[in-house]
Amino acid sequence: MSYDLKLRVWRGDSSGGELDDYVVDAEEGEVILDVLHRLQATQAGDLAIRWNCKAGKCGSCSAEINGRPRLMCMTRLSDFEPDETITITPMRTFPVIRDLVTDVSFNYEKAREVPAFAPAEPDADGKRRMMQEDVERGQEFRKCIECFLCQDVCHVVRDHEENKPAYAGPRFFLRYAELDMHPLDTNDRRNLAQEAAGLGMCNITKCCTEVCPEGIKITDNAIIPMKERVVDRKYDPVVWLGNKIFRRGQGPERDEV
Ligand code: SF4
Ligand code: SF4
Ligand code: FES
Numbered sequence: 001m002s003y004d005l006k007l008r009v010w011r012g013d014s015s016g017g018e019l020d021d022y023v024v025d026a027e028e029g030e031v032i033l034d035v036l037h038r039l040q041a042t043q044a045g046d047l048a049i050r051w052n053c054k055a056g057k058c059g060s061c062s063a064e065i066n067g068r069p070r071l072m073c074m075t076r077l078s079d080f081e082p083d084e085t086i087t088i089t090p091m092r093t094f095p096v097i098r099d100l101v102t103d104v105s106f107n108y109e110k111a112r113e114v115p116a117f118a119p120a121e122p123d124a125d126g127k128r129r130m131m132q133e134d135v136e137r138g139q140e141f142r143k144c145i146e147c148f149l150c151q152d153v154c155h156v157v158r159d160h161e162e163n164k165p166a167y168a169g170p171r172f173f174l175r176y177a178e179l180d181m182h183p184l185d186t187n188d189r190r191n192l193a194q195e196a197a198g199l200g201m202c203n204i205t206k207c208c209t210e211v212c213p214e215g216i217k218i219t220d221n222a223i224i225p226m227k228e229r230v231v232d233r234k235y236d237p238v239v240w241l242g243n244k245i246f247r248r249g250q251g252p253e254r255d256e257v
Contacts, residue, residue, distance in 0.1 A: 001027070001028050002025055002026065002027050002028075003025075003026055003028075003082055004023050004024070004025065004026070005023070005024050005025070005026035005035055005077065005082075005086070006021070006022075006023055006083075006084070006085040006086070007021070007022045007023070007024055007035065007036075007039065007085070007086055007087075007088065008020070008021050008022075008085055008086070008087040008088070009022060009036075009039070009044075009047070009087075009088050009099070009100070010088065010089040010090055010099065010100065011044075011047070011099055012096065012098070012099065013096060013097065013098045013099075014095060014096055014097070017096070017099075019087065019089075020044075021085075022039055022043060022044070024038055024039050024042070024043070025038060025042075026038075026077055028077075028078075029076075029077075029078070030076075030077050031072065031073055031074065031075055031076055031077065032065060032070075032072040032073075032075045032077070032086070032088065033049075033051055033054060033061055033072040033073040033075075035077070036049055036072065036088070036100075037049075047099055047100075048097070048098040048099035048100060048101045049061070049072070049099065049100050049101065050100070050101045051072065051073060053073070054073045055073065056071055056073060056074040056145070056213055057145055058145065059071075059145035059146045059147035059148070060147075061073045062091055062147045062148060062149050062152065063088055063089065063090055063091060063100050064088070064089045064090070064091060064092065064152070065086065065087070065088055066080075066086060066087050067087070067089075068211070069091060069149040069152045069153045069211045070149065070211070070213075071147060071149070071213050072088070072100075074213060088100065090102045091104075091148070091149075091152040092152065092158060092159075093151060093152045093153075093154070093157055093158050094106060094148075094151075094152070104148050104151075106151075106164060107146070107148050107151060107169075107171065107172075110168045110169065110171075110172045110197075111172065111175070113168065113172075113196065113197070114168075114172060114175050114176060114179070114189075114197075115179075115187050115189065115192070117179055117182070117185055118185055118186045118187050119184045119185065119186070120184050120185075120186050128184055130182075130183045130184055131183065134181070134182070134183050137178075137181060137221070138178055138181075138182060140216055140217070140221060141174050141175070141177065141178040141216065141221075141222065142178070143214040143215075143216055144171065144174060144214060144216060145213070145214060146171065147213060148171060149211045149212065149213065150169070150170040150171055150208035150209075150211060150212055150218055151169040151170065151171050151208075152211075153207045153208060153210075153211045154169055154170055154202075154207065154208055155205065155207065156169070156198070156201050156202065157169060163198070163201065166196075166198045166201075167197070167198035167201055168193075168196075168197035168198060168199075170202070170208035170218045170219075170222075170223065171218075172197060173193065173197070173199060173202065173218070173222055173223050173226060174216065174218055174222045174223075176189050176192070176193040176197060176199070176222075176226060177193075177221075177222035177223070177225060177226040178222070180193070180226065180229060181225065181229075190226075190229050190230045191230075193226055193230065194230045199223070199226060199227060199230065200230075202223055202227075204219055204223065204224065204227075205219075206219045206220075
């Protein structure tokens with residue numbers, strides 16, 4: 001059954017823009033990306049949208065639908081009333097390139113700041129071994145499709161451009177946690193996560209977990225354990241003594257955890 005769907009779509013570029021109203025044919029069972037493609041084909045040929053897989057796996061069709069960060073290809077029209085006006089806007093945390101397409105290079109810069117996996121020497125037989133539970137923990141983290149919806153929703157940077165240089169965001173706290181908890185990795189990333197990546201600025205609101213399309217428990221399984229590991233290190237008496245000796249004269253340590 002087809003019906004007229006009312007859409008309000010943000011149109012513009014880095015210099016500014018506005019919400020434009022459209023009425024588009026919609027079919028039962030379609031997703032937001034379907035109707036935007038029909039809008040492009042019939043009324044707004046120059047509408048900019050980023051997408052690739054249409055299967056919730058490439059992470060490129062992120063936008064805000066009625067103000068909530070979501071994948072356009074995984075948002076069904078049946079989530080809304082048929083007579084409701086659906087508003088689609090670009091992710092607010094990142095600069096707009098055009099229409100619904102944002103520049104997410106902030107995330108690639110933060111990714112480059114995470115030191116690479118540095119595995120320990122293999123066992124005498126040339127193999128590396130780890131427990132199955134460690135494998136499974138890492139698998140949850142590696143489901144990330146880099147849609148950056150968690151980065152978009154995080155209030156530390158959402159309306160605070162000034163926090164971006166000192167804050168990596170939930171997607172990268174996930175990466176720090178994955179590597180720091182990896183039994184074969186030799187880097188200690190706790191200080192880096194706390195001091196350079198701004199882990200202490202996260203106040204565990206769990207908004208990132210709520211929008212993750214992969215259902216990754218970002219806060220419970222990555223951020224909170226990582227904060228606990230930072231605390232363990234900070235209050236380890238040997239580390240404490242080392243910090244006192246080597247950091248004397250460099251000002252107070254940051255305390256937020
Ligand atoms: S839990 Fe932390 S990282 Fe996640 S949205 Fe809240 S402040 Fe941001
Ligand atoms: S953690 Fe989830 S919300 Fe964040 S980028 Fe990965 S898949 Fe997207
Ligand atoms: S188009 Fe790939 S996740 Fe939506």
